[in-house]
Amino acid sequence: MYINGAWEPAESGATFAVTNPATGEKLADVPDGGRAETVRAIDAAHAAFRGWAGLTAYQRSEFLYRAWTLMLERKEHLAQTMTREQGKPIRAARNEVQYGADFLLWYAEEAKRVYGETIPAPRGDQRFIVLRQPVGVVGAVTPWNYPVSMLTRKIAPALAAGCTIVLKPAEATPMCAIEMFKVLHDAGIPKGVVNLVTANDPAPIGEEFLSNRKIRKLTFTGSTEVGKMFARGAADQMKRVSLELGGHAPFLVFDDADPVHAAKGAAMVKMLNTGQACISPNRMFVQRSVVEPFLDELVSRVTRMRAGNGMEDGVAVGPLVDDGAIEKVDRQVKDAVAKGAKLLCGGHRLMDNGLDRGTFYAPTVLADVRPDMLIYREETFGPVAPVIAFDKEEEALEMANDTHYGLASYVYTQNLARGMRIFEGLDFGIVGINDINPTAAAAPFGGSKQSGLGREGGHEGIGEYLETKLGGFSV
CATH class of the missing domain: 3.40.605.10 (Aldehyde Dehydrogenase; Chain A, domain 1)
Structure with a gap:
């Protein structure tokens, strides 16, 4: 000391x-x-x-x-x-x-x-x-x-x-x-x-x-x-x-955005620090017409991320902090699947290639997530990306704000007017508009x-x- x-x-x-x-x-x-x-x-x-x-x-x-x-x-x-x-x-x-x-x-x-x-x-x-x-x-x-x-x-x-x-x-x-x-x-x-x-x-x-x-x-x-x-x-x-x-950050993707570009950003920020970040996106709301290409790219990128010891070359996903974190993440995933969510990849603890000595969970993507699932309400703090389809802008904004948390949020759109509306309408202290890293020493960081x-x-x-x-x- x-x-x-x-x-x-x-x-x-x-x-x-x-x-x-x-x-x-x-x-x-x-x-x-x-x-x-x-x-x-x-x-x-x-x-x-x-x-x-x-x-x-x-x-x-x-x-x-x-x-x-x-x-x-x-x-x-x-x-x-x-x-x-x-x-x-x-x-x-x-x-x-x-x-x-x-x-x-x-x-x-x-x-x-x-x-x-x-x-x-x-x-x-x-x-x-x-x-x-x-x-x-x-x-x-x-x-x-x-x-x-x-x-x-x-x-x-x-x-x-x-x-x-x-x-x-x-x-x-x-x-x-x-x-x-x-x-x-x-x-x-x-x-x-x-x-x-x-x-x-x-x-x-x-x-x-x-x-x-x-x-x-x-x-x-x-x-x-x-x-x-x-x-x-x-x-x-x-x-x-x-x-x-x-935090319980929403990640909104509208149909005027490039879904492949949005999925790239979503994969990067979701798996940042193995999802163990207060600004990590916890709920991904994607307009229905672009859900399929978004999911295809998200799964493709997530499944190519190698988990392992961070000192090794090529490792993109590290361990969770302890066994309790593994149990929390796995409980949320199992609850979602039991209630009808589709498990597109991951969904289990990693035990092969020496990973059993650490606390690793496979990068996971869930589709068809609903409000009655634990992962929709609880902060995950792990490498799980839950995706929810929406139809109208007003619906997306209402779902995004439907949480007791208000730290970070993300929006992908090429419509300037829509971007301003969502920026003003989101009840969060930080909003990244086509930006997955809206932080810097010179910028105020905090939530509502x-x-x-x-x-x-x-x-x-x-x-x-x-x-x-x-x-x-x-x-």
Whole structure:
């Protein structure tokens, strides 16, 4: 763990094992921290806050620039650590490291753009000045599916704003977090500004984040269920919260789009990170007249995707995170087939060619999916593409919005007017129009409804770590 600028074990000496989900191989033993370590990390962050917040924006920016430079120098090492620990193909891991570095660069620049303002006063002897100042100590919890970029997406804006931070990474991917904190340490960030507590049981750390009055802001990426728990707990002390939660993304294909081109995009984004992404399309609504060519191309592309160890050449699909994920995906597929869906490919755990040592599920396509099926309602987080035919635009929009989630969505159409109507009509925080990657460090990322609160990335991202202060001067 990394507390107050030093690396240390758990006070108890306890550790927990980290394994490779592709092979079952044990990779390392990591300190198993708890509440005591979390309290010390919070105290360190609290003690460092005034000094860090008191630096100029240019000084904080320089630290982030150094971290960005070091991260890119260590890109291959970070990517290989990620592939071994999380399982995604090495090419995808390299892309994630680059994406993660982008947040350090963006907020190194954005730190210098935290502007105040003056407001005309109603009295001649009065002046109003507005400052934006850092919230304070931040408690952060990050997920296993993007174990590098989700760290920088939180750490970079927090530090740029002048906040200090205590971070708890996912128990499945602590090695990626450790390597990233080595980058921050080597960048010279002052002791106490960034702190890392690793643990196999997240509950004591989350409880301390909620109860400790020195934590003024919580940022969490993960399940909607846990996010709601954080929101409820934060209310007791009115802590600021940013929550990036589950998704149930619709993927709409209209008859004026090229169905083959749309299917290519659908296959790529659906199987990204083996479907283990909150922006992964979970329901594919295709206009009836183009369903057949769409399905033909989708099945063709999905069946050619090779599953395996992400360190091997040609692997496009990695393992699921654990056996529980396999069981959830398989339960949804079996439920759909039992209720009349057509299984066009996949639909089973992969056990051949050594894949039995890992947690692999065959890339799967289902047709004739209906609203009474589990997969229509539940987030899958796996490599399954359910396809639903529709007839009219209004019907597609209604079905797409028929969910408690509201994170990402996708639309394929060549009709500009239709694209604008659907963009405005979809009740989702992110809409990709003929675009399967509508994300960047410079763009706001977040959802509506039960997909979360707040935004990460863009100039909105730093605003989540700032308070607005009004000064009224009598002159």
